[in-house]
Amino acid sequence: MCGINGILSFKGSQLDKTSLVKLMNTAIAHRGPDDEGIYTEAAISLGHRRLSIIDTSNAGHQPMSSSDGRYTIVFNGEIYNYIQLKKDLSSYYDFRTLSDTEVILAGFIKYGPNVVKHLQGIFAFAIWDTVEQKLFLTRDHLGVKPVYYSTTNEAFIFSSEIKGILATQLFKPKVDQVSLVDFFRYQRVHAPRTILQNVHVLEPGTYVEIDGKQIKENRYFTLQHTKANSDITRHSAAKEVRSLLEKSMEQQMVADVEVGAFLSGGIDSTVVVGLMSKISSQRINTFSITFSQKDFDESTYSSLVARKFNTNHRAIQLHPHDLLEALPDALKALDHPSADGINTYLISKKTREQGIKVALSGLGGDEIFCGYPVYSAVYKLKQMESFFLLFPSSFYTGLFQGAYQLTSKNYFLKLAESFKGGENYIDNFLLLSRQTYLDHQIEDLLKDVNLKFNSLQGVSSSFRNGNQDNILSLTSYFEMNTYMTDTLLRDADQMSMVHGLEVRVPFLDLNLVSYVMGLPDHVKKGKYAKNLLIESTKDILPEEVYNRSKKGFVFPWKYWMKNELHSFCEERINSFALRAFVKENAIKELWNRFIAEDKSINWSRIWQIVVLEEWLRKNNVSE
Known part of the structure; x- marks a missing residue:
């Protein structure tokens, strides 16, 4: 790189x-x-x-x-x-x-x-x-x-x-x-x-x-969501997936320097490390981050995988004071504002310090093998299509608004908003699924805002006009063209390359992606999320890894932002509130509600403002 x-x-x-x-x-x-x-x-x-x-x-x-x-x-x-x-x-x-x-x-x-x-x-x-x-x-x-x-x-x-x-x-x-x-x-x-x-x-x-x-x-290239081959069996699909995965791994392990891997202990990183160990005659170097907060710590699983494949494993325990010390440099490394990426910065730093120039990542596994909660949510909405035709869409809007008022869960609020669009409720839900601020909330925070243009309308239109019988591949198409490209891949590049580390992504091999995108839903859907990936790699996947609840690679931000990072965040919130395009009182009220444990204010909604303000400062953007 x-x-x-x-x-x-x-x-x-x-x-x-x-x-x-x-x-x-x-x-x-x-x-x-x-x-x-x-x-x-x-x-x-x-x-x-x-x-x-x-x-x-x-x-x-x-x-x-x-x-x-x-x-x-x-x-x-x-x-x-x-x-x-x-x-x-x-x-x-x-x-x-x-x-x-x-x-x-x-x-x-x-x-x-x-x-x-x-x-x-x-x-x-x-x-x-x-x-x-x-x-x-x-x-x-x-x-x-x-x-x-x-x-x-x-x-x-x-x-x-x-x-x-x-x-x-x-x-x-x-x-x-x-x-x-x-x-x-x-x-x-x-x-x-x-x-x-x-x-x-x-x-x-x-x-x-x-x-x-x-x-x-x-x-020259457009990711296709073609009509699926409905006759294929899960067994034959799993066999082909395994073959394509192994070919991808063999290609991406080629280098004239030592190659390592990120290991969280989740399914994707375990598959990567397991296949690397089968292919390489050398002991694999693996790296993970652990936390003192047990709700976020996955060291039990990363250690289990490291032992199974006899890797040279280094677990870096991250304490709040470590993050506070590294945060200015990590945010400075952001080439574009993003609420994500700090995790990649820290693990890349530790990996490069061990002399590794190339690291393989499990990025892309969730997108092509349907690992995120949005996949099961969209699949269920499609399965319940006949029920949602029984009453006018306004009925379901009211139903889910009531559920939101009872639970304060944004999931129900987004469902309520989705049905305001009538029969397009599934692609409306997709558009809303990763929104941290709904449009009326943005109007409350920003001055002279124009909400008519939505950058995802083109992708949403492709979803709506695609083969609805292959709803999981359509959702993959949506995720890969949005969150994966403009958050995960951008963050992975900038936060690894700031340390001179090359991150490779074997799950995004073109042949593998094209094959899986063309598979029917019944092959992908099963007992587990990422059922097809599990089936194709069960001989190397420990049961403890695929039998547990999914955890993303997320830091305990909420706790840190209310404690060790409180002053850091508050100062940037107050500074951002003074910008010409911002409604000052609304931004400050948002922060106060977060500190007061308002359940509707997720930590990420605050953190993205903190990161944006820091990025604008570092790059001397005043207007």
């Missing part, structure tokens, strides 16, 4: 591109502590920071140019099928290195932009054609690796991180008001927007070509 930067100046520009790209490289130096490079010619300057994983010799230095000098590439990521691609291209191109970077370059020379369709891996890269004076910029199929861009009157700018773009100081950063609403709704901003005006993130499965001031965007 690495960091990439670039500035393509427009005709008449007098920008000192090389100096600006040096600043960009410095801003993202943490992504590539092993090497640095800059390429400049009349119209463009490309920058690179290198974390050496494949071909750690100087031959892998970037920016890398083709033998004839026409094409120059900067690349971040890993291409898992590069060895086979290299064989296919060997008669066409004279390779000089062992790196996967040169394989992409050779593929681009042969296939042009269609090279992306031949790549299996995680990537973001740019290629400059000095003859055509054209820049090609792309991102991988599922969005594991990010790339951001901005356009001014003088140039097109891109970087692996927003920090890189802001380092140029070519424009004053301002909050995008549409994105602000998005953040309050979902604790994230959905691609292609970011929290800032004029800074965009390239969407997964997309590339852009920049020719002069003309920017042309093309989508």
Whole structure:
């Protein structure tokens, strides 16, 4: 993994591109502590920071140019099928290195932009054609690796991180008001927007070509939710899933440095560690975080798994004072405001301190194997369809509002809101399922707010128009295009790369994802959440792991925010309340209700405001 930067100046520009790209490289130096490079010619300057994983010799230095000098590439990521691609291209191109970077370059020379369709891996890269004076910029199929861009009157700018773009100081950063609403709704901003005006993130499965001031965007991959094969049995599906998982693991364990793994003791991380142990002849290094608060601690299960597979396991116990000490640096590492990610920051830090450069993660397992509560909720709503047709939707709105008043559970409030949309109650529920603030609550907190635009309407429309008999795959499609891409993957990248650690995600192998997305609901649904994954790996999964209640990798934030982190949070809440777009009294009242144990105020609703205020401060965003 690495960091990439670039500035393509427009005709008449007098920008000192090389100096600006040096600043960009410095801003993202943490992504590539092993090497640095800059390429400049009349119209463009490309920058690179290198974390050496494949071909750690100087031959892998970037920016890398083709033998004839026409094409120059900067690349971040890993291409898992590069060895086979290299064989296919060997008669066409004279390779000089062992790196996967040169394989992409050779593929681009042969296939042009269609090279992306031949790549299996995680990537973001740019290629400059000095003859055509054209820049090609792309991102991988599922969005594991990010790339951001901005356009001014003088140039097109891109970087692996927003920090890189802001380092140029070519424009004053301002909050995008549409994105602000998005953040309050979902604790994230959905691609292609970011929290800032004029800074965009390239969407997964997309590339852009920049020719002069003309920017042309093309989508080369779209996650499909196709009609399922209803005849397939769970046994045959489980067998194929196991085969695809093993192939993915074998590919993603390839590196010229030591590979470790995150181990929480949940199903996904246990599967990853179990398969690694079967494939590797070496003892696996595993890492976990434990807590003194027993309700959040999973060390019993991570230790059990570590013993079963004889891993070299390191459990890092986290105390409140440890978090308080690390928090300023962790929040500074956030390249984009997110209510999540601190957990990844801390475990990545400890992993890298042990000399590990690559760690495998179970990220993606919940999305493709239906592990979240939203899957069972949507499935039940679909199963009860005939019941919900008995009475007008207003009846169910009232029913669930009553349940909310009795229990204070936001689940019932969201169900009540869902039925206000009539027959579209299932996709309305999906839109609401991950909302932390409902629209009327946002109106109470922000001034001059426009709620008409919802960034998820496109994904929601695809859900509504999809094959409703395959409701679980449709829900996977929704989750993967929203929460996974714009929260989990973004956080995993920025919070691991700040330590120079590459995180790989074997569950997001394209062949595996495509296969599971095409399976019918009856194959996936069963006694357990993630039933199909359990069935395919039961020989390595301890029963204690899959027979217990699901726990997310969550810190005891509520307790900490009311105790050790109380002053830290309160100061930022009060500061945020003074911003021009905020209703001061409403924000302060929200904090007071949280402290007073109002059950309707979840800790995450407060924490996202704290994180946003801290991010705006650190990046000098005043409006």
